[in-house]
């Protein structure tokens with residue numbers, strides 16, 4: 001397997017993990033990975049597409065930032081997603097971003113529409129999630145299909161310097177250095193939203209954790225937060 005094929009397999013696996021966690025339903029949502037300054041691997045569509053949960057390595061195509069084939073034959077039988085601009089503009093805006101996940105997690109969309117702002121309502125329950133919430137999760141207020149670079153730039157402006165943005169009435173975009181991190185932080189965001197909705201549904205109020213607790217919510221390291229967490233995600237897929 002070539003290095004590029006290994007990356008295709010990783011991006012496809014990320015799609016399946018996101019779907020298995022309920023962050024996408026059906027055929028909508030896609031992941032991408034920067035390959036160089038002009039090209040990315042992105043989950044594309046074909047006439048044999050059976051949905052995000054069943055993404056195959058072959059569904060991940062090498063595409064130039066302008067949406068054309070990144071190498072001969074890459075778009076034969078495949079089409080780039082309508083929202084390719086989400087990926088391209090996110091990658092262009094920040095060189096530290098190599099992986100982008102655009103997903104439609106219902107809990108996050110519902111929480112935002114319910115007027116809930118994502119806040120650190122818990123701590124050791126999910127430490128990376130708590131820190132993600134503490135940094136603030138911005139909202140891109142338009143519910144549009146982000147189908148051109150002007151809309152992509154608007155979303156990126158709303159995202160600011162952070163790793164995630166909620167697109168109102170639509171979904172989320174999560175960016176990171178790796179596919180694993182982009183998907184895992186999307187899972188954390190989804191859990192924050194799900195728990196917020198659950199607390200509200202139980203009649204509770206949402207309150208930030210005590211300020212003094214942050215000193216004892218350490219970074220447990222990428223070996224635990226990313227490597228072990230990803231092994232779990234892949235294993236529960238049955239891959």
Ligand SMILES: [Zn+2]
Nearest residue numbers: 083102170171
């Ligand atoms: Zn979308």
